[in-house]
Amino acid sequence: xxxxxxxxxxxxxxxxxPEESKHCVxxxxxxxxxxxxxxxxxxxxxxxxxxxxxxxxxxxNITETQTETPRPFSLHMAVAPTKNIDRFEWFLEKATEIxxxxxxxxxxxxxxxxxxxxxxxxxxxxxAAKQSLKAYRPILHPMISxxxxxxxxxxxxYIAHCHNSNKELFKKCYPENSDVTILxxxxxxxxxxxxxxxxxxxxxxxxxGKARLRTETAxxxxxxxxxxxxxxx
Numbered sequence: 001x002x003x004x005x006x007x008x009x010x011x012x013x014x015x016x017x018p019e020e021s022k023h024c025v026x027x028x029x030x031x032x033x034x035x036x037x038x039x040x041x042x043x044x045x046x047x048x049x050x051x052x053x054x055x056x057x058x059x060x061n062i063t064e065t066q067t068e069t070p071r072p073f074s075l076h077m078a079v080a081p082t083k084n085i086d087r088f089e090w091f092l093e094k095a096t097e098i099x100x101x102x103x104x105x106x107x108x109x110x111x112x113x114x115x116x117x118x119x120x121x122x123x124x125x126x127x128a129a130k131q132s133l134k135a136y137r138p139i140l141h142p143m144i145s146x147x148x149x150x151x152x153x154x155x156x157x158y159i160a161h162c163h164n165s166n167k168e169l170f171k172k173c174y175p176e177n178s179d180v181t182i183l184x185x186x187x188x189x190x191x192x193x194x195x196x197x198x199x200x201x202x203x204x205x206x207x208x209g210k211a212r213l214r215t216e217t218a219x220x221x222x223x224x225x226x227x228x229x230x231x232x233x
Contacts, residue, residue: 001037001133002028002036002037003037003038003039003045003130003133004016004020004023004024004036004037004038004039005038005039005040005126005129005130005137006020006038006039006040007040007041007042007137008040009038009040009044009046010044013059014048014059014060014061014062015057015058015059015060016038016057016058016060018056018057020058021054021055021056021057022055022056024036024050024053024055024058025053025054025055025058026055030050030053030058031050031053032050032051032052032053033049033050034049034050034053035047035048035049035050035063036048036050036060038060039129039130039133039134039135039137041126041129041134041135041136041137042136042137043067043068043069043070043136044065044066044067044068044135045065045066045067045068045135046062046064046065046066047062047063047064047065048060048061048062048063049061049063067135068135068136070136071099071101071136071230072177072230073177073178073179073180073226073230074101074102074179074180075099075100075101075102075179075180075182075223075226075227076100076101076102076103076104076179076180076181076182077095077100077102077104077181077184077219077222077223078103078104078105078106078149078181078182078183078184079091079103079104079105079106079183079184079215079216079219080105080106080107080108080111080113080146080184080185080186080215081105081111081113081116081143081186082112082113082186082187082214082215082216083112083113083187085113085116087215087216088105088113088116088121088215088216089120089121089124090216091215091216091219091220092121092124092125092128092138092140093124093125093127093128094128094220094223095138095219095220095223096125096128096129096132096134096138097128097131097132097134098220098223098224098227099134099223099227100138100223101136101138101139102138102139102141103125103138103139103140103141104140104141104143104144104149105140105141105142105143105144106143106144106145106146106149106183107143107144107145107146108146108185108186108190108191108194109146109190109191109193109194110185110186110187110188110189110190110191111186111188112186112187112188113186116143118140121140122140125137125138125140146183146190146194146197150197150198150201150203151201153181153201153203155202156178156179156180156181157181157183157198157201157202157203157204158170158174158180158181158182158203158204158205158206158222159182159183159190159195159198159199159203159204159205159206160182160183160184160185160206160207160208160218160222161185161189161190161195161205162189162212163189163190163192163195165195165205166205167205167206167207168204168205168206168207169206169207170182170206170207170208170222170225171229173204173206174225174229176229176230177230180226182206182219182222182223182226183198183203184215184218184219184222185215186215187214187215208221208222208225
């Protein structure tokens with residue numbers, strides 16, 4: 001099933017964006033009377049009939065709506081983008097497929113990548129949400145400094161790092177069905193000062209296992225752990 005993405009579908013006159021309209025009409029050659037499927041990323045799936053196959057503004061008539069309730073917990077990953085942006089894009093894709101609510105790129109003391117292209121990253125997330133039939137599309141926040149991000153957090157904050165300290169294994173200390181924010185540092189890890197700042201702001205130091213993981217692997221491990229712990233039987 002091909003899914004079109006239109007975040008404002010229920011409030012914009014049941015039309016597709018110019019980009020999705022062109023893909024629908026010109027590329028897929030859908031025409032008046034054809035049924036298509038749309039997701040808005042806010043919990044709704046629509047089945048609709050094309051009433052005007054305009055490649056700039058495809059207009060539809062909704063024939064069915066399905067709504068999914070949000071998950072009883074929320075996962076927020078704050079991750080330092082990798083030097084090789086392909087690896088960060090890989091994390092975004094896989095995390096979206098597995099399940100995640102929010103992602104914040106963070107700029108740390110040891111970050112080698114200080115600039116990202118949000119438009120490209122948004123497209124990666126959208127494609128993954130479509131492919132995995134996600135009712136809720138993850139929110140990608142603008143890049144922010146580690147210090148500024150920490151100031152905005154108040155609870156359920158965990159920081160994974162490789163320094164020697166009294167860390168707990170994450171899967172043993174995360175409470176099921178609770179909101180969580182996990183901090184993952186850059187290739188050079190968080191600095192000791194950053195770890196101290198996080199713990200001063202009530203972050204819990206955690207380990208994701210014995211292996212030394214790459215940034216994107218550690219981030220995905222944290223994401224997968226939360227989803228597995230909360231997975232219904």
